[in-house]
Amino acid sequence: MDILSFIGVVIAFAAILGGNWLEGGHIDTLANGPAMIIVLGGTIGAVLLQTPMQVFLRSMRMMGTVFMPPKHGLPETIEKLVEWSKIARKDGLLGLEAAVEFESDVFIRKGMQLVVDGNEPDDIRRTLEVELDSRERFDLAACKVLEAMGGYSPTIGIIGAVMGLIHVMQNLSDPSKLGSGIATAFVATIYGVGLANLFMLPMAAKMKAYVQQQSHYRELVIEGLAAISEGENPRQIETRLQGFLR
Incomplete structure (x- = not known):
């Protein structure tokens, strides 16, 4: 959390x-209900218009990472990779088959399977880097959905303000209706600016930070698995992977 x-x-x-x-x-x-409908509805509508469905759904799922980020302990991962390198040196790469079955991380499991199958280190690295780059691009595109919402909502808030003022001008002869129109005008602006600067833009920035952390984690995994495939000394692997720690 x-x-x-x-x-x-x-x-x-x-x-x-x-x-x-x-x-x-x-x-x-x-x-103010009308102001909320104008700002939220207009913002969501504009984002849906510009965003492919797959990217939008991915963005909605990723919003949860702002409060419940993915857990990737780098020291624990390094320890795991070093232990696997010891097994590989002792029992050969086929000795890692049991580790593949019990690994919960899909990315690591895919890489381990490539190692067990006897692929060349460069092939393992290229295959995993393609997946890393693809995931990173897709996740960053999802982050941009919230950035787009942060860009649209202030403008939609201004639209709500103008609509409220139009309502006021149409009811100048009836003072009882002026208050609601003026309230909608100003509250819509607050909703638009507040939604963008208190929520959407900060959430997008944090989501990007977590995407970068995940990419950093996967880079460590790629480096470790490639080193295991090359048969490097476990101590040398541990020393190299320690460089990923901050």
Whole structure:
């Protein structure tokens, strides 16, 4: 669990609602159904229009990583790879077949299978690097969906503000309807700017950070498996992989 993400959300809400309260406002003044429909509906509609379905669905699934990031312990992975290198030197590459069956990480399992099948180290490296690059591009494209939402929502908020002002102008003769139109105008702007700068853009940035972490982890795996395939000394492998630690 990423505690900083939870803290960030709490602080963001507390700052907005607390500041509104200190200024003498009420929470219900920020609750406006029409403004929310305009901003959320318009933003989602614009993003759906520009995004392929596969990328959009991937983005929605990845949003959970902001609060529950994938766990890849680099020291533990290095220890595992070094242990496998010892088995390979002692029993040969076929001795790693049992490790393949019990490995939960799909990327490592695929690489281990390539090693057990006796592929050349360069072939293993190329095959896994193709998958790494493909996953990274797909994940970064998913991150850009949230960036796009962060770009559209302020503009949609302005559209909501203009629509509220149009409503006000159409009802100048009826003062009882002026308040709701003005509220929609200003609250829509708050929703649009707040959605972008408090949520969408920060979430996209954190998702990108986790994508880079996963790529770093997979690069370590590729280097370790290629070294095992080459039959390098376990101590030499451990020393090299230690360079991936920060």
